[in-house]
Amino acid sequence: MSTPADGGTERRIVLVVEDEYILAVELERALIDVGFEVLGPASSVDHALDLLSEQRPDAAVLDVTLGRETVTPVALLLKSLEVPFVLATALDASELARHAVFADVPNLGKPTDMTQLVNVVQGL
Template identity: 40%
Template sequence: MVVEDDMLIAMELGERLADMGYEVLGPAHSIAEAEALLAREKPDGALLDASLAGGASSVPLAVALYAKGVRVAFCTGYDKVKNAPPELASAPVLTKPVSDADLKAGLEKLLA
């Protein structure tokens, strides 16, 4: 699952993941869109932009996903995710712009 508020980045990220052989759910451009997707399907993993449009944090969504057994990684312009609780301390953080090699390595770690 991809949650990214920037439409171009979301589209490009989805294409890159598909090219790597992943089935992509989304992208969702907001928490509400992500929740609507989750109501229909449970992904194996989620790649979340840490800060969405309007300053919304994806951390509460990450906590909810984690509680449902969905593995979570953040793809963000920051090197750390603010206000991440202890259960997300080991969540991979991929810093934008993320290379294909780092994206692949991060997803392999996430889904291992």
């Protein structure tokens, strides 16, 4: 966690992995507006893994499909680091069930309700 320069309370860091630029910016803004520090947004698996090699977040918001790749390697690393995460993806439950790493992970869907997303991330 980081501590603001003004000596206030620690800000929680949230990794955002989303390849749709406008949605990534919306996610980032919604999280910053309620006091989170955002790591990213990352638009690819490699970018997300690079960010995770530099800093450990407190939570993450992941889109499952990033172009032609899936976010599975990022999710596996987050699980190994015991970092909780939520999904913001258009994939349905049957598609997500094919990936064990996404079992029991909340999916907020797309389009993503930013108020719901903030509430869920605050609860992680």
